[in-house]
Amino acid sequence: MEMASARRTAATRARQSDDQIVVWGACVLLSALSLLLLVAVSSSGFGAARLTFAAGEISVLVRVGTSSSGGSAVDNVELCGADGDEYDRMLVDGEWVRDDARRPLYEPWQCPFVDEGFRCRENGRPDDAFAKWRWQPRHCSLPRFDAKHLLETLRNRRLVFVGDSIGRNQWESMLCMLATAVAGDDEASIYEESGSPITKHKGALSFRFRDYNCTVEHHRSPYLLRRGRPPRRAPRHVASTLQLDAIDSRARRWKDADVLVFNTGHWWSHERLQQLHCYFQEGKKLRLDMSIEAAYERAMGTLTDWVHREVSSYKTLVIFRTYSPAHTRASNSGGCASETLPELNSSRISLHRWPGMVTPAFEKSGTAAAATAGRLHVLNITLMAAQRRDGHPSVYNVAAAARTPAAQRADCSHWCLPGVPDAWNELLYALILRRFS
Ligand SMILES: *[C@@H]1O[C@H](CO)[C@@H](O)[C@H](O)[C@H]1NC(C)=O
Ligand SMILES: *[C@@H]1O[C@H](CO)[C@@H](O)[C@H](O)[C@H]1NC(C)=O
Numbered sequence: 058m059e060m061a062s063a064r065r066t067a068a069t070r071a072r073q074s075d076d077q078i079v080v081w082g083a084c085v086l087l088s089a090l091s092l093l094l095l096v097a098v099s100s101s102g103f104g105a106a107r108l109t110f111a112a113g114e115i116s117v118l119v120r121v122g123t124s125s126s127g128g129s130a131v132d133n134v135e136l137c138g139a140d141g142d143e144y145d146r147m148l149v150d151g152e153w154v155r156d157d158a159r160r161p162l163y164e165p166w167q168c169p170f171v172d173e174g175f176r177c178r179e180n181g182r183p184d185d186a187f188a189k190w191r192w193q194p195r196h197c198s199l200p201r202f203d204a205k206h207l208l209e210t211l212r213n214r215r216l217v218f219v220g221d222s223i224g225r226n227q228w229e230s231m232l233c234m235l236a237t238a239v240a241g242d243d244e245a246s247i248y249e250e251s252g253s254p255i256t257k258h259k260g261a262l263s264f265r266f267r268d269y270n271c272t273v274e275h276h277r278s279p280y281l282l283r284r285g286r287p288p289r290r291a292p293r294h295v296a297s298t299l300q301l302d303a304i305d306s307r308a309r310r311w312k313d314a315d316v317l318v319f320n321t322g323h324w325w326s327h328e329r330l331q332q333l334h335c336y337f338q339e340g341k342k343l344r345l346d347m348s349i350e351a352a353y354e355r356a357m358g359t360l361t362d363w364v365h366r367e368v369s370s371y372k373t374l375v376i377f378r379t380y381s382p383a384h385t386r387a388s389n390s391g392g393c394a395s396e397t398l399p400e401l402n403s404s405r406i407s408l409h410r411w412p413g414m415v416t417p418a419f420e421k422s423g424t425a426a427a428a429t430a431g432r433l434h435v436l437n438i439t440l441m442a443a444q445r446r447d448g449h450p451s452v453y454n455v456a457a458a459a460r461t462p463a464a465q466r467a468d469c470s471h472w473c474l475p476g477v478p479d480a481w482n483e484l485l486y487a488l489i490l491r492r493f494s
């Protein structure tokens with residue numbers, strides 16, 4: 058952690074233009090309530106997801122990598138390569154392969170960028186196999202992750218993650234993966250641009266890799282949409298609204314990114330919306346009885362339209378990383394606690410309990426979506442993540458010393474690092490290389 062604080066103190070230059078300060082002022086006001094609520098509920102495991110699984114419990118078909126090259130025969134298959142949507146689908150059609158020789162990609166105690174909540178081993182998790190699986194596409198092989206090569210590819214560029222705390226989980230994984238290419242003795246070479254520590258997340262954090270002039274950023278926007286005050290004469294219980302036809306008002310901070318990775322999902326639940334006293338709105342009209350599924354569908358249309366209208370397809374690679382399933386009420390064996398192995402047989406997994414999150418929302422949003430074809434890559438990690446209920450922090454989401462049985466709520470939504478999000482980032486790596494090199 059010495060390294061972390063040195064890196065932080067090295068970065069004290071916070072220079073925001075007046076323009077940004079006005080935007081920030083507005084958004085801080087608007088989201089103050091939700092930030093408070095976020096703090097209040099962040100230990101409660103985001104009880105949003107409603108996935109269940111086929112009745113059968115885990116069947117284990119462990120394939121342990123034997124040789125130092127990883128062991129899987131599929132390794133010899135040629136690198137993934139195909140056109141557009143086909144390529145996106147090819148990447149996520151595959152299986153988890155145990156690979157003790159090449160996993161994990163980084164050691165958590167050498168990476169200062171991981172939230173305490175994701176530091177499972179340091180928080181006392183006894184098993185470590187969850188960090189040793191890699192994703193293997195069925196019909197091709199992934200480029201082997203090379204942090205230096207990715208940094209070179211990102212030179213003079215911005216890699217921006219926008220979404221909820223699962224997106225932040227993925228962003229922290231990416232920072233750790235990239236940091237392995239930076240000499241450990243040069244502590245000022247990666248720093249947060251405004252000097253904020255990684256734990257103080259008020260909207261956005263941007264880490265700069267000095268020698269590559271590139272930034273890897275996370276912008277918090279759990280719905281991706283604009284949230285604001287209800288229209289006049291709205292019922293009193295309506296404290297705020299989600300504007301289904303408008304993108305988050307901070308979007309102009311992201312839109313010039315070179316790689317833009319969206320995610321959403323966990324906040325689209327009755328529980329969360331009720332906590333926020335937040336209701337849907339379209340134009341000036343409140344939509345008090347609109348279903349979450351319909352609203353989500355509408356939101357994806359809004360996002361697609363925005364990408365089409367505002368984002369340059371020449372400059373920016375736009376990716377939507379799909380819903381990351383939580384295993385909160387997944388099984389009568391108690392969610393994700395004490396799971397140590399993935400479900401390797403994907404046909405035993407049923408995604409039906411959360412239809413709104415898994416229907417191909419992007420295809421239904423009409424003409425705009427058609428026009429955007431090829432612009433918005435859908436990185437569909439839903440099924441592969443659903444196979445990994447062993448990957449969540451569970452009760453190892455706080456330091457052992459701070460753990461009290463009474464107050465403890467297991468986290469079956471986020472992921473341990475190193476772990477599952479590293480695999481998403483390897484897919485992202487494949488997409489970035491394909492686009493920029
Ligand atoms: C650093 O990257 C930014 C884009 O993110 C670019 O505008 C700027 O010119 C780069 N600076 C140098 C010195 O290359
Ligand atoms: C995977 O699960 C399905 C459904 O339970 C079953 O029919 C199939 O035989 C399983 N496959 C393997 C390889 O075990």
Ligand SMILES: *[C@@H]1O[C@H](CO)[C@@H](O)[C@H](O)[C@H]1NC(C)=O
Nearest residue numbers: 379415416417418437439440
């Ligand atoms: C993602 O894949 C699952 C099956 O693996 C599918 O049911 C779902 O519709 C897909 N989601 C999107 C947004 O394409």
